[in-house]
Amino acid sequence: MDFQVPNTLAEQIANYLAERIMTGQIRPGERIHEATTATELKVSRASVKEALYTLERWHLVDITPRKGASASRLDAEHASELYDVYMHLLLMLADRLCDRWQEEDKPRMLNVVGAVIEQMKKPSADITAVVEASFEVMEVCCELVGNPYLTEALSNFKPAVSRAYYLSAERYRQGLAQTSQFFTQLPQAVLARDADKARALIQDFAEHQKALIQQALAPENGERAGAR
Template structure:
């Protein structure tokens, strides 16, 4: 990823570092040196420090007094904790969506899901595009629900969950058909205002995804021993 002149410097630095962490260029536990990043990007250390606090909010970095920042650990246990919390936030979003969507929202909801299924059905699926399309559905749903606190909470989880997808890309790629089917069933439940069915779909799919990611991370841990 090329670093480009930002509108908000600290956020652009955070996005740049987040991409490197999510794709494994910066490994879990690896130190993130303020001075090194500042020199690499030709920015001030103050801007890098601000960016690191954003990464901490996104659950991608740990900041320890007098020791500095490092990429947060993501092992099978941490992935399980991450997915459990994220799943409950998604269930809350789906239940609010079932209550609040109006007929004028139908087209945007259906179109956002259609983009995901198109990505999943591509002969050579692009993991980055598939992940982004999946999150675009969440963002569309957040706009319809209109709860700023829930939107912020879910947005802060996006980088960490994306990282889990990238680290288990091979297993995730093999499972894209199931992902597309999940989005279709969830949309059907939401448009029928069937909150219980929506929760059932999210719970089943999230637990399945968590298992895939845990298997991948467990394999990586074993290989590193």
């Protein structure tokens, strides 16, 4: 990613660093020095500091008094805890979506879901594209539900969950058949306003995804997994 000066400088710095953390260019536990980053990006240390606070909110950075910031460590146990909280937020979203969607929302929901399924049908599925399309479904659902607090909470979890997917990309690829089935069945439950069915689908799918991530981040599967 080439750094470009944005309208909101601190947010763009945060996005730039987030991509490097999520893709492993900045390793778990690695220090992020304000002065070095400011020099590299030709920005002020104040802007970098603000960006680091944003990354802390996104669960990508740990900030320790007198020690500074470092990329948060990620192992199977903490990925599991992260995904459990994220799953419960998704369950809340599904409950409200089943209750609040309107007939005019139906084409938009089906379009974003269809885009995910199309990405997974490609001969060599691009995991990054699949993950981004999946989050697009979540974001559209958040807009339809219209709960700003739930939207903010889910948005703050998106980078950390994306990071877990990227670090376990090959395992995630192995689960694409079940992912496709999930995205086929979930809209049917939501459009039928069957909240119980939607919750069951999300819970089953989340447990499956969590297991894949735990396997990929287990210590024997690579040096990039770490403990907080």
